Amino acid sequence: MHIIVIGGGGVGYELARNLSTKEQDVVVIEKDTNKVKLLEENLDIMVVEENGASVKALQKAGAKNAQMLIAVTQVDETNIIACMMAKRMGVPITVARIRNQDYIDSADILPGKQIGIDFIINPEKVAAQEISHVIHFPDASEVEYFAEGKVKLVGITVGEEAGITNKPLNDVPLPAGCIIVGIDRPNEEFLVPGGKDHIYPGDKIYLLGNAQLLRSVSWLLHHPDTHAHRVTILGGGNIGYRVASMIEMQRKQHLAVKMVEKDPERCSMLSRDLSKTLVLHGDATDLSFFKEEEIEDADILVVVTGEDRTNIVAAVLARQLGVKKIVCEVIDPQYVPIYLKLGIDSLINPHLLAASRILRFTRKEDVVSLSVLQDQNAEIVELILPDKAKVVGKKIVQAGLPRGALIGSIVRGEEIIIPHGDTRLQAGDRLVVFALPQVSEKLTRYFAGSKKVSQEQKKKLVNSQEI
Amino acid sequence: MVRSSVIFFLGNLLLALAGFMLVCAFWSLARGEPDFIYLLISVVITGLAGIILRVILPGKKDISLSGSFTLVALAWILAGLFGALPFYLYGVFDSYLASFFEAVSGFTTTGATLIEDIESQPEGILLWRSMTQWLGGMGIIVLFVAFLPRMGIRGINLVKAELPGPITDRVVPRVAQMAKWLWIIYFALTVILCIMLLLSGISFFLSINHALTTMPTGGFSPLNDSIAGLGNPPAEIIITVFMIFAGINFALYYMFLKGDYRAFWRNEEFRFFLGMVLVSMIVVSVSLFSFYEVGEAFRKGCFQVASILTTTGYATADFNGWAPFLRTLLLFFMFIGGMGGSTSGSMKQARLLLLLKVAIREIYRLVHPSSVTSIKLGKKVVSEEVLRNVSGFVFLFLVLHVISTLALSAMGLNLESAFSASIASIGNVGPGLDMVGPEETYQVVPSGGRLLLSLMMIVGRLEIFTVLIFFTSLIRRY
Numbered sequence: 047m048h049i050i051v052i053g054g055g056g057v058g059y060e061l062a063r064n065l066s067t068k069e070q071d072v073v074v075i076e077k078d079t080n081k082v083k084l085l086e087e088n089l090d091i092m093v094v095e096e097n098g099a100s101v102k103a104l105q106k107a108g109a110k111n112a113q114m115l116i117a118v119t120q121v122d123e124t125n126i127i128a129c130m131m132a133k134r135m136g137v138p139i140t141v142a143r144i145r146n147q148d149y150i151d152s153a154d155i156l157p158g159k160q161i162g163i164d165f166i167i168n169p170e171k172v173a174a175q176e177i178s179h180v181i182h183f184p185d186a187s188e189v190e191y192f193a194e195g196k197v198k199l200v201g202i203t204v205g206e207e208a209g210i211t212n213k214p215l216n217d218v219p220l221p222a223g224c225i226i227v228g229i230d231r232p233n234e235e236f237l238v239p240g241g242k243d244h245i246y247p248g249d250k251i252y253l254l255g256n257a258q259l260l261r262s263v264s265w266l267l268h269h270p271d272t273h274a275h276r277v278t279i280l281g282g283g284n285i286g287y288r289v290a291s292m293i294e295m296q297r298k299q300h301l302a303v304k305m306v307e308k309d310p311e312r313c314s315m316l317s318r319d320l321s322k323t324l325v326l327h328g329d330a331t332d333l334s335f336f337k338e339e340e341i342e343d344a345d346i347l348v349v350v351t352g353e354d355r356t357n358i359v360a361a362v363l364a365r366q367l368g369v370k371k372i373v374c375e376v377i378d379p380q381y382v383p384i385y386l387k388l389g390i391d392s393l394i395n396p397h398l399l400a401a402s403r404i405l406r407f408t409r410k411e412d413v414v415s416l417s418v419l420q421d422q423n424a425e426i427v428e429l430i431l432p433d434k435a436k437v438v439g440k441k442i443v444q445a446g447l448p449r450g451a452l453i454g455s456i457v458r459g460e461e462i463i464i465p466h467g468d469t470r471l472q473a474g475d476r477l478v479v480f481a482l483p484q485v486s487e488k489l490t491r492y493f494a495g496s497k498k499v500s501q502e503q504k505k506k507l508v509n510s511q512e513i
Numbered sequence: 514m515v516r517s518s519v520i521f522f523l524g525n526l527l528l529a530l531a532g533f534m535l536v537c538a539f540w541s542l543a544r545g546e547p548d549f550i551y552l553l554i555s556v557v558i559t560g561l562a563g564i565i566l567r568v569i570l571p572g573k574k575d576i577s578l579s580g581s582f583t584l585v586a587l588a589w590i591l592a593g594l595f596g597a598l599p600f601y602l603y604g605v606f607d608s609y610l611a612s613f614f615e616a617v618s619g620f621t622t623t624g625a626t627l628i629e630d631i632e633s634q635p636e637g638i639l640l641w642r643s644m645t646q647w648l649g650g651m652g653i654i655v656l657f658v659a660f661l662p663r664m665g666i667r668g669i670n671l672v673k674a675e676l677p678g679p680i681t682d683r684v685v686p687r688v689a690q691m692a693k694w695l696w697i698i699y700f701a702l703t704v705i706l707c708i709m710l711l712l713s714g715i716s717f718f719l720s721i722n723h724a725l726t727t728m729p730t731g732g733f734s735p736l737n738d739s740i741a742g743l744g745n746p747p748a749e750i751i752i753t754v755f756m757i758f759a760g761i762n763f764a765l766y767y768m769f770l771k772g773d774y775r776a777f778w779r780n781e782e783f784r785f786f787l788g789m790v791l792v793s794m795i796v797v798s799v800s801l802f803s804f805y806e807v808g809e810a811f812r813k814g815c816f817q818v819a820s821i822l823t824t825t826g827y828a829t830a831d832f833n834g835w836a837p838f839l840r841t842l843l844l845f846f847m848f849i850g851g852m853g854g855s856t857s858g859s860m861k862q863a864r865l866l867l868l869l870k871v872a873i874r875e876i877y878r879l880v881h882p883s884s885v886t887s888i889k890l891g892k893k894v895v896s897e898e899v900l901r902n903v904s905g906f907v908f909l910f911l912v913l914h915v916i917s918t919l920a921l922s923a924m925g926l927n928l929e930s931a932f933s934a935s936i937a938s939i940g941n942v943g944p945g946l947d948m949v950g951p952e953e954t955y956q957v958v959p960s961g962g963r964l965l966l967s968l969m970m971i972v973g974r975l976e977i978f979t980v981l982i983f984f985t986s987l988i989r990r991y
Contacts (some may be wrong), residue, residue: 073686
């Protein structure tokens, strides 16, 4: 697949990296010389040093033969124009990163076909959604939903006191509707476990199953469910603002929200737009301010200042003061190990999240969604099994799936099935497949229908324009 | 320091070499030549060594940046060491060093030979000799990047280390694909050349050998008198044209094939190269009027210009006997070479062109001290970083040339021989002047000099930096 990515910043880099390791032909258009160098030296891709919103650059990047164009520069207008031009040049799928809500609202009036943008992605919104999932489920470090919320994936770090450690998985009393799909052990390779594998304290396990059943994991952790009442958000940028307004919109669960922002003008804007949130003007890395405003009393602290170093300092201070649950934004994935050392495992990487949302369009299967785990150790592909797929009608044991791939659950109509070796796969099944990155691409062989999937059909799988 | 992945990769390399050697062994078996058994022994030794290396460390796939330099440098040294086996075992030479020299001269597409009577050698050996040039021409590592799946992201570093020229054009998104295309084009041109030579009435064996050594601008010929020995004027013209083809950036062929028909003409380096070829062909041919009659003068003049300028090193005439002006001119051609991204050696047209522009800019700057100018190649601005790299390269190239000239004269070669042998080796040309002229061999060079020149050939083929980084990494702690 020939894919053009415009903008080699955070999201663009992540996309190019992921796609190039899967042997896709990636051309990145980037005008900043330093970024061009970084891209050229580290990735197996072609880089065109130009302004992405120019016909010349698109021609150079081979837009004629491209199957997809992803415009993810910092500038909304550039992305929109690039998509419009690419569409005219015949690129079947275009994705634009648009941050300004005003533009997204207007997109409803002008359907995508007229403007030339098939999908809109807003990394900040995606990150905010992800953060609000974790806020509502504070025991987990990572939460993902599949099949319209029917199936849930939860990542939990197993503590010393948990009853499930040090015995084979076969003996762990899991409820019928869920399954452990992955074990992430520090300094070891990611494991897609079998019945004989053990869980040890300190492991991060990934549970997949019925969303209803997984509403609580207290049975697993042997302590009562934590319920959040007070949330403090450090950083009133786009992500922080969106998280706060999402919490305000939740009627059922009443949460008290404090928000800390450094810039006084931004503060007054926030206080105008948010009604229930207490907006504080102050520095997220100032210890005396922390104490004064009793930040340590927060049940959940969300650190989203938009700057890695500030985030780290703020997180360290909060941990020092005894905040139990910290959700932290990470921009440069290099810092992930530092957070893990501090015991902060709810990490949100906006770039990675946005990239993984876009990645699904690059697959040959009928992929409904694709998620990448926080530390990029595994991918979860949600797909619909077409009539002609190779595995239709077979039992799972006969399907011969590669090692490192696991069908975590099957949604058939309203029913959620946790499959066994002799579960038969049917056409139309909605599968949630857990796979290591190196085998992820091989899944095509088993789950794709015809060789060529029409782009129209793909677009139909996603019902909204905003992804 | 040497990471497991490097060793694993070197194991693969030896296995591949063994495979190509086996082809030569089969040829010799089919022709009932006496060298079959020796080639087979070489295959076994090389193959075993390869398997052992692979077994010791079934390494991870990703190679670090410094690891990739180590890999490329070691790969070429190992290729020389094992490529020498057939020559040594069959008894072409008594010493292993001489065999090593011949093999390195092959892989680096230099074409300097130590064999006095080439025609008396069996066909299997001669085919292997030509094969080394063909493999080295487009690059052994590039071949691997092309056909071994997933070399990791370092593939581009490996290709850069082996593909000559200051700027590596990225015309295809993935490195593996680019490497594959380069080899496909290279292979196709070789086949076309081989067929054309056959049509011009040359025997199958000679056609294959000359095709295998023309496309990499190598210059080994299975005939004592090089191309002159063919005695076939149409073949000379065909080879002249293909030597120039081989001196062109292979990325341009790709762009041409993809429908960009103006790719050649738009490339400034190509225009410069073509201009230089045509002008010097006319100058040399006209100067030859006093030696030969007009037709022959043109044929021999053009051939020799193409041969030396692209650093092939074939001869249709003993240019050692030509007028002093022509000998000097050819000697200086050895410093230039073909285009970057071609299979030719030496400094390359692009570097010459860039330095020329830098020099003009300096003059201009003296007159207009506050002027701001950027140097362009075609329409693309060349970054200061590349310019620095080019100046560094040319300086080191000349320094190494001076050192090896000095060393060779210390070993008793006269000025002309030492000077030309040195540049002919580091520039991967092959024959020099006087004692190492086209009619002679490198037999006059003593053992120490042979080792030095072998090293210079590898240094020249890998464009200096790779090998220097490798040697400094041996000394440096980190």
